[in-house]
Amino acid sequence: MAENSPTVLALDFDGVICDGLIEYFQTAWRTYCQIWLPSNQTPSSNLAESFYRLRPVIETGWEMPILIKAMLSDITPAKIEQDWNTISHQILRETHLAAADISQKLDRVRDEWIATDLAGWLSLHRFYPGVVERLRSLLQSSVKPMIITTKEGRFVQQLLQQQGVQMPAESIIGKESQRPKPQVLRELIAAYSEVALSLWFVEDRLKTLQVVQQQPDLDAVQLFLADWGYNTQKEREAVRQTARIHLLSLSQFAQEFSGWL
Numbered sequence: 001m002a003e004n005s006p007t008v009l010a011l012d013f014d015g016v017i018c019d020g021l022i023e024y025f026q027t028a029w030r031t032y033c034q035i036w037l038p039s040n041q042t043p044s045s046n047l048a049e050s051f052y053r054l055r056p057v058i059e060t061g062w063e064m065p066i067l068i069k070a071m072l073s074d075i076t077p078a079k080i081e082q083d084w085n086t087i088s089h090q091i092l093r094e095t096h097l098a099a100a101d102i103s104q105k106l107d108r109v110r111d112e113w114i115a116t117d118l119a120g121w122l123s124l125h126r127f128y129p130g131v132v133e134r135l136r137s138l139l140q141s142s143v144k145p146m147i148i149t150t151k152e153g154r155f156v157q158q159l160l161q162q163q164g165v166q167m168p169a170e171s172i173i174g175k176e177s178q179r180p181k182p183q184v185l186r187e188l189i190a191a192y193s194e195v196a197l198s199l200w201f202v203e204d205r206l207k208t209l210q211v212v213q214q215q216p217d218l219d220a221v222q223l224f225l226a227d228w229g230y231n232t233q234k235e236r237e238a239v240r241q242t243a244r245i246h247l248l249s250l251s252q253f254a255q256e257f258s259g260w261l
Helices: 021-036 047-057 063-072 077-095 099-116 118-123 131-139 153-162 181-191 206-213 233-240
Strands: 008-011 144-148 199-203 222-226 245-248
Touching (some): 008 181, 021 047, 021 063, 021 099, 047 063, 047 077, 099 153, 118 153, 131 144, 144 181, 181 206, 206 222, 206 245, 233 245
Parallel strands (some): 008 199, 199 222, 222 245
């Protein structure tokens, strides 16, 4: 394996492989309605667009309906962007809700939607241009692609299969694994301890990459921020000032690995 190519390419799913913003909002809204029972269950026309713009603050699924609650509570977008962790946990406390319970409700909404209208659910997802083709070529190459995501693995597998991508189940590490991404990266390093591993990780959430960056035992992992995903211009500019995290464009992603660094 050449030095400028990975042995294992770890990829986030939402915001790197798949654009699920429309489904994200619709699932979040349905879950919000189940929790808070609004009298009008038709979202206002501008709510979805506001949700899309604020999507970069979300790390895991339970935050999705909480974000809608925050927006409908007249918390400004600027405040949400600046202090989302505090706001989201404050809403949990004030409403006596548990993140795990919300997460279960969200997954149940998705499961019921898939069971009753699979075609409709699948249609709300868009794969970024060229990414499916790139995945297919990687699966036929010496590079091993892995998906590390906070989405349920079964949802990822259904979406990939609809695109004709047959990813082995063991290559998809989803939310059900209940392991943070840095820990998954450590496990990949351990699994390949007998070979000269070159591990590259593509993520669209800057905070996730920064957490990995802070782990001394993960210094050898090459980190990439997908500039087409759920991040902000401010975050992309910040990455340009760092040597440890590389800013990656969609056109670069489709190219040979030698063009990534």
